[in-house]
Amino acid sequence: MHANPLQTEILFRLGPIPISQAVATTWVIMVLLVLVSWVGLRRASIEAGPLQTALEVLIETLTSQVGEIMGQDSARFVPLIGTLFLFLVCANLSAVVPGTKAPTAHIETPAALAAIVFLSVHYYGVRSRGWRDYLRHYTRPNLLLLPLNVLSEITRTFSLMIRLFGNMMSHEFVLAIVAFLAGLLVPIPFLALGVLIGLIQAYIFTVLAAVYIGAAAGNTALE
Amino acid sequence: MDIHMVSIIGAVIAVCFGAVGPAFSEGRAIAAAMEAIARQPESAGTISRTLFVGLAMIETMAIYCLVVALLLLYANPFAS
Numbered sequence: 594m595h596a597n598p599l600q601t602e603i604l605f606r607l608g609p610i611p612i613s614q615a616v617a618t619t620w621v622i623m624v625l626l627v628l629v630s631w632v633g634l635r636r637a638s639i640e641a642g643p644l645q646t647a648l649e650v651l652i653e654t655l656t657s658q659v660g661e662i663m664g665q666d667s668a669r670f671v672p673l674i675g676t677l678f679l680f681l682v683c684a685n686l687s688a689v690v691p692g693t694k695a696p697t698a699h700i701e702t703p704a705a706l707a708a709i710v711f712l713s714v715h716y717y718g719v720r721s722r723g724w725r726d727y728l729r730h731y732t733r734p735n736l737l738l739l740p741l742n743v744l745s746e747i748t749r750t751f752s753l754m755i756r757l758f759g760n761m762m763s764h765e766f767v768l769a770i771v772a773f774l775a776g777l778l779v780p781i782p783f784l785a786l787g788v789l790i791g792l793i794q795a796y797i798f799t800v801l802a803a804v805y806i807g808a809a810a811g812n813t814a815l816e
Numbered sequence: 817m818d819i820h821m822v823s824i825i826g827a828v829i830a831v832c833f834g835a836v837g838p839a840f841s842e843g844r845a846i847a848a849a850m851e852a853i854a855r856q857p858e859s860a861g862t863i864s865r866t867l868f869v870g871l872a873m874i875e876t877m878a879i880y881c882l883v884v885a886l887l888l889l890y891a892n893p894f895a896s
Contacts, residue, residue: 600890662865752876759879797872800865 601699615696622683622696651679662800663807670806673713677706678799685761685791689784695791698761700754707754710802711746718809727809753801760794819895827885834881841874 601613633644641649655675660667684702688695696702718727731742764787771780849867853860 661861752880755883756872756876756879759882760875763879763882793868797868800869801872804869 601701613699613701614694615699615702618687618693618696619684619702622680622687626679626683659803662803663810667807670717670803670810674799674803674806677709677802678795681706681757681795681798682792685795686788688761688765688791689788694765695761697757697794698765700758703754703757706757706798707750710753710805711750714746714805714809717806718811721810749805753798757794757798760790764790819892823888823892823895827888830881830885830888834878834884838874838878842871845870845874 601615603611604614604617605612629644630648633648637645652671652675655678656668656671659671659674663670681697684697685695687693688698715727718730722730732739768780768783768787771783845867849863852863856863
């Protein structure tokens, strides 16, 4: 309860680089995701096994959802958005496993993810519109709005980071307080609520990233 | 009344008023979405997706207040 949520505890050191628990959990999640998809699709065939079928259903759903948000020409965004969603679901739900904490409850992981979204907004915007046209959209509808447009670019990235961090971290706090007040059986509904919050936050982060990237790339179905 | 006490009072006020506004507006947003879904159940997918995005935007305000409270409690620049 007295742990500072803005500070990170260091698990071990890799030479001069300190490795925190969040980073270690992130690595485990990455290895798990890669292993599951590699094992599931190692021998992909028409008569799919159970794991391959599950992965195919997942990818189909992701593709159709991304298509609904971003309009036509959305297939090239599916790898980025889908990976973001799968990683976030695993990261937010990793708090359920005893002994681990959600890496998104520390500020570095949401900051890194928001930075990825921020950079890919500009990357896809320049790629699909060209430098000139992409930079010109900051001066629309009027040159006077240029500072506001730049400011909104920064604040929305910041709020993307703070939203994920704040929700996951505050839920951890609520759990700690409830467990401190009444340790037996009472925290269980809050734990179940945590699963729901983790899923919703992963969904919101992904949808917002898709909307931002789609708006920058110029195809908007939801703006 | 030293700086720690003022910080704690500031954090409490930030969370109080930061929770009231978003709670009201989220209630209004959800009520409007419910009404829209009841009228047009076939467009429930689009409405609920937009609702989630809007709720996230509204909730950001509450989260900002939470962050201010946490900064006051844990990373106060004046109470070193």
